[in-house]
Amino acid sequence: MPHAVDPIHARAEENLRYIRDAMARAGAFTAVPGWGGVAMGATALAAAAISGPPDDSLRWILVWFGDAAAAATIALTAMARKARRSGAPLSPGSPAYRFALAYVPPLVAGIVLTPVFATLDLMARLPGCWLLLYGTAVATGGAFSVRVVPLMGVAFMALGAIAFAAPAAWGHYFLAAGFGGLHIVFGLIIARHYGG
């Protein structure tokens, strides 16, 4: 029986597919910015120092909204810079894009739940809610990234669960430990091992 030979263009297409797949898999290394995480952690520590314990004031929540906006700006800028430096794509289908798709829904849930908690006089429980949902976002987005990323998400989730059980007045400590400490620790690990 004669040996079947692939058409030349099919082999060429397969080779290009292989290159794209190898780049996409390797791109997972570059999707999450480590130094960006460290910077986000630093702003969260500052926010915790400014905000103090959770209370029902508009000031308290605005401090953390301000930090969330700063963190989002840092994250997007750092991710774009890291992707550009390494040549990793940010186009639809890329690891960074898939990360964002899985990352955003739990964050949207957090945005929806924040006014609900506020109107039910549960502002003091917002730290647990935010940490839990942010952790969920990182854990689900991290499914498309290196192992340390979902691990970071699980650490945030655990901290959020503990925050619900702890005295409400400790909320800013939990926020500092999570958005500050965990971001810095995991950011340094990612920066050191996964290209900045």
Add this chain to the structure above:
Amino acid sequence: MARSASSRQTAAGGREPGGARPQAKRSTLDLDRVIHERLRLGIVSALAVNERLTFNDLKRLLQTTDGNLSVHARKLEDAQYIACDKTFDGRVPRTEYRLTAAGRRALEKYIAHMDAIIKAVRD
């Protein structure tokens, strides 16, 4: 591995009725054998989207063995397509690879070859 892949392609090129066109034939024959081999192509592609990758990163990404990766990485080093830096992380030796300018050019040329083959057949 490289030999079998390239010989299949050359044979395929010969079978194309009327031509996988001269351009495509030339592209096939001019293929860079150093990165045409599957694992070496994977190494170069992975390094193209990362400044540096460790030996273990590459091994995990490409799902290969220590020996296989070593052999193919050495061939890429010999061709000066990748550079290897050996350091110590504490007492643990750490081998990192990065793509050289020549390696990036070789990958771009290889991708252009593949595009040319596909385009020649479709046109």
